[in-house]
Amino acid sequence: MTCDGSVMSITRNILLWMSENKLMKERISKLGFVRKAVKKFMPGETEDAALEASKEFLTFGIPSVFTKLGENISHLSEATEVRDHYLQLIDKIAERKLDIEISVKLTQLGFDLSEEETFKNFYAIVKSAKEKLNNTVFIDMESTIYTQRTIDFYKRCKKDFENVGICLQAYLFRTEKDIEDLEATNPSIRMVKGAYKEPHNFVFKDKAQADDNFFNCARNLLIGSKEKKIRLVFATHDEKLINRIISEAEIQNIHKSKYEFQMLYGIKTSLQKQLAVDGYSFRVLIAYGESWYPWYMRRLAERPANIWFVLKNIFKN
Template identity: 40%
Template structure:
């Protein structure tokens, strides 16, 4: 019930506007690396020094105007320049709705191609984040369209969707770099597993499918059972450590992240920044309602 409540709140545009105006004091600092690219760079440098690589994400979803979409696109290019200038061990993640997908596909693709050209020039890999189901088909189609020109482009497959395995198979000809996740949106039982057990079993099958295909795989999870499954799979099939990585979110299980690095695994931290933090933050609470305690601490902390 709590999970559904927080997922509902994450899609509330009025609350998003209020939170953006109020600031990130309500506990979001635990999961968000500040409001600006400068603050994000400082955070990434510290993570890099600990042996952690990152992917940086300028927070924002569902751009409603051309001006807003252009602003996000400019910020993505600014982040790419910062990665190159500071020689950060980082990639870029972005959402197509923040580039204007809900206004027109042509607008979003135009912005995306501009960003990818800058990324290619600077040697920075880019991942298209997956969003809610109404945008799923479009996202995969745009990924396929751009992947043929920009080889360093990756995208995300969500394990709670029944169709995920078939989508991986359909992408096989592109030799895709995929981030596999459980999924963090509120979806209908008609398209997604309604329970954790079903999602977890499907997640394991997707990891096996992608890794045994020989394509690069990012296993994005905080679940020790999924991590252990991946370790055993790569050991049993002699899969090189260079073919996969683990990924976790900034602010969640930082000590476990460092442990995986010490064990010799590549560990990438998803580092978001910006003032448009509310939707992202609510989904983090939905994934683990105990995180709500950090909201209360943020309210009462001087």
């Protein structure tokens, strides 16, 4: 690893540690210049701000995925509030006839407290999305302590509902096998690189290896999709990787309508629009909500250069 590489890796680890630290959360999330900087990645804390942003993206032919930020809640009453929030949101989306899917974190619906309550909360959201929007609800993938439980949860949901998707992380050694295992369930899979601080024995230490694993998983999924019903979502801002996936799909003779790309609001917006113009299926993920701190710290960790953007806001203030 180069000197630059090791500084990046240390910075990433510090930021990921900060993302999990309660005291840091208390202090940092109150700082005005940080709150301003967050706006780069989210249009606002309210669902109305997210709905406004989604309307703007629709003018470019880009539909959205919504996620209300929050994770690892401590009381089941908070999970019920999150469920009710999503149920009301689904009603609003249906009324306004918008093309918006939802993606949720299971720990925001009670996964640390009661699996059965999490099922009830999640089922209510999936059922409503099926009936009112006829679209898919995705399950985010969180840190490795949840990977197996999340996959088991997904499989259980798939028995009752076909409109459920799951996110898988390419930085994990296990993901290629998980894909093989899930292929029989006609899955909807969103591939990402992975955003958490994980023990070395679970993840590719080298970023280039994780990137290669993303491509290998993508190729397996593309090939698998020729015979099985698989919805394929590649969620990355890595242009080189996107081009490799597009070339592989062409080699495999798979039409661009058979797979899709997703990116986060505020990152590489011109590439997002270009993909839509070029006829690729593309969705932008719009996050909102007050509990943005851990999520935002993971965004900083992905690209430590973002810290300069935060610091610039001190001087702007």
